[in-house]
Amino acid sequence: MATNTREKRRPYLPVFGALAVLTAVEVGVASLGLEQGIRIFLLLSLAAVKASLVALFYMHLRYDHRILAVIGGFPLLLVVFLLLILMVDRPG
Amino acid sequence: MHSAEGELSFWRKYVFSTDHKVIGKQFLFSSLFFFIVGGLLALLIRTQLAWPWEEIPVVGPLIYGEESGNILLPERYPALVTMHGTIMIFFFIIPILSGAFGNFLIPLMIGAKDMAFPRVNMISYWVMVPAFLVMVASFFVEGGTAAAGWTSYVPLSARPDMIPGSGLGQTLWIVSLLLVGTSSTMGAINYVTTIVTLRAKGMQMFRLPLTIWALFITAILVLLATPVLTSGLLLLLLDRTIGTHFFLPDGGGQVLLWQHLFWFYSHPAVYIMILPAMGMASDIISCFARKPLFGYRPMVFSIMGIAGLGFIVWGHHMFQSGMNPVLGITFMTSTMMIALPSAIKTFNWLATLWRGQLHLTAPMLNALAFVSTFVIGGLSGIYSAATPVDIFIHDTYWIVGHIHYVLFGGSLFGVFAAIQYWFPKMFGRTMSDRWGKVHFALTFVTFNCVFFPMFILGERGMPRRLADPYNYNFLASLQPLNQFMTVSAYALALSQIILFANFFVSLYRGRAAVANPWLANTLEWTTSSPPPLENFHTAPVVHRGPYEYSSPEVSEDWLPQDRVLGGAAAD
Amino acid sequence: MTHTTATHPTPTWEGIKTVKFAMWLFLASEIMFFTGLIVAYIALRYSTPNWPVVRDILNVPLVALNTFILIISSVTMVTAYDRVEHGDHKGFPNFLLATAVLGLIFLSIQAIEWTALMGEGVLPATSIFGATFFTLTGFHGLHVTGGVIWVLWATRKAFRGGYHHDHLGVELVGLYWHFVDLVWIILFTIIYLI
């Protein structure tokens, strides 16, 4: 797939635009004084979108073999589980 | 490395070799060395437990020295236990399974010339060496070695003022384990890449021998679990060096956080310590039953099941740790369920024997001992998985019994089997089967005499890591039983001399081995013993699964994976 | 096997270059490494009753700028790869160089931030906030440092025409660089904004 003869250029600059805008939005959301829960939810979602953009386009997961996405994605399941347990186990 | 073998200097050939077979042997010899070290430490532990605070004739003055009055000092006992556990786990059982057999067998069994990254492979051994040196050095520093248990629970391991070994010794322990982790991670990346990308033509994933499946899944466990230990160790190191308080409550830290991070690694790690042995035992049992392995696919899926579930059960080590008891229910349920894949494996091993033609060679006997003792170890784990029962048996000798039944009875019998099974391929000579059987019989009997009584001790409530249990009235009557175990442990240790003698004598004097002494099917047996530099004279092509024993297609009772049958290759 | 890359085509499996496959495995282990640190941070933060108001202590605008710089460095990196992939062997080394320079700027700004904080008495040893802050940004910074060294090494190789036959090396360093950027995106959000 990723060979020298690839015709179409990939949307690297639009993705950059998105990342830049999202960063600005994040800083904005953070200073908006929203309610804690909503704020955290929004910020985490924005960060997740940004991270996915980097992974999908800059790290080519969108164009590469699926197995690479599996390798990169599987650990996230573990992250979620570990986090969940630690949240339930917080003292006090 | 297209130069002929002869041109390589001594250094490139034996020391900084990139040949997976040499690296495997380097791991083999260093881990066997540490087996002896860890075992001798165990004997000191056992001696103390049988005759607490008494001077050991001859040996005592040598080890403990004048200034301690030739006897064990109370602060040294935790250090002994810590080092015994650490060395056995990190320097013996993990390196011998993944390092020695993983390295030696993966390219040979998948029909590759070498690992995907031979140089990384070499480095992964040479990162282990400083780890060894640092850990050994820690015996000689002020305060002695780390003494907070192989689990190094904080705050004991984070506060140098709490126990002598928590000084420089603990720091060196951390540094050493960081190196071990780096080495295993490098190895794991290499193994996974090799198994996925370098399989011989025709070697589909579902034609891989179970040894390879097990090593493959193990490598994935290592890859994903080890970095979490690394991060935990680094935080601990920072607490100890630059004064952070991640794990120190006085500064706002959390004690249980360490346990979560540690067990998030170390529970998967216990499967890192058993899966390769399970895989190797499967191959050995099928070979000496001369019968296809029963349920190949269920066997593969149960390895995956163990690995997957292995990531969500770590909390069973923390049932009584003050962790939120609601989590106890979650972890108890998942822990119970993890017995299921192990059960499937056990039943399939038995079914493999059913209507077989059993050749009871030394490797086979050890593999069968693996099955029978692993079952005891596994079943004893069910008691601790049962949270209410664990209230009583947690941190008692029940757990110590469990540890040794799974690790010695399981992994180590697997290792004994594997050493004797693959020795001809590794060194081109054969070990004595008769002495192998003598070693087996003595080890099997003495092993049970040492470790079965631990369940009795545990059931009486004898806590572990206790230098002198007889302080307690309710334990005073257990001293004779402990003495019996200690004497058995001496016998167990002496029995190992037979193995070592057999090993080293055969290395130089053993009968020359043919290419396929066991008439086995897997690819490593199709090349000469020992294999040439790039393993195969011609690249093998695989036509069938690894367990075609007693196939009706041929008159012999084995059918190698690469044999071409009749005119058309059965592919 | 050690020097085969020069003479043989890069080994592949199902169209994936073997080294790239391994690179992703390495990144998976890196994910788990940062997982350990991040999870520790979150657990500690939510068990610490009087966590400081981040906006008052940390210089959010400055670091937002730094985040922006790191994102730009990802763009220059990906452009370098895009150029070399399309046969522009003259132009692409400049983009690698730009990436390294941006990485250095990121590190310098971080150094400024660190010094300022330490000047105000926020230290790793003084509070859990300080400990987690310096540890997370520190280990990320170490990764950036490693990345800068790797990128500089690749730049040198690029200027010498080292990627004429095979630009896999550029892709690998790119993967690493973007990963480090990705981690920062997460860290920026959870440390500075939440």
Place this chain on the structure above:
Amino acid sequence: MGGSLPQVSTFAGPIDSLYNVILIVTGVAFVLVEGILIVFLLRYRRRPGQKAAYVHGSRQIELAWTVGTGFMLFLLAIYQYRSWIDAKLNLPDESQAQVVRVSSNQFEWNAIYPGADRQLDTADDIKAPINVLHFPLDRPVVIHLESVDVLHSFFVPALRIKQDAVPGRPGRLWFQATQAGEYEVACAELCGLGHYRMRAFVTIEPQAEFETWLAEVAARQQ
């Protein structure tokens, strides 16, 4: 379970009987596995000239033992919930129970009892002598478990209770004793060189005697 140890709390019954249930289940599994192994070992020894059966497996058999064992294990898991919940989650109402703070440090146990105000952390708290703990009989006792230095574990084998004392994170623990007597406390978490001698004594006595003892301690404290 517990060997020669007496059963002196309400937990002892359920825990010991759960132990016995598991003993039976695993005992059956053990006998089955080892029995079959030995039978096969004798029955299928190699016979010259014969070939083994060429069988690769059986879907039905796999399914049968997977589902069967899975079901057993799941039942066993569910079966335990009750006693775990009783032991660690259903703590009795502290106003009805005897509350005691058990504080640990290298290498001793300290019991602190609330005074007349039935409130801990007040001036009239009563501190028992080191390593001496008294608890009333037949009445729920809630322990506030603490540690001031490293991890310790409060293990009273006769009562079938054990829980780590975690510095910085006080824990709760409860039991109800059913038999008077003097029992040993063992520290069950490695806590330093004196771990092996971190021993204390628990005296279980009827409420009246317990109160007398407490009063004596309080009197000595003045």
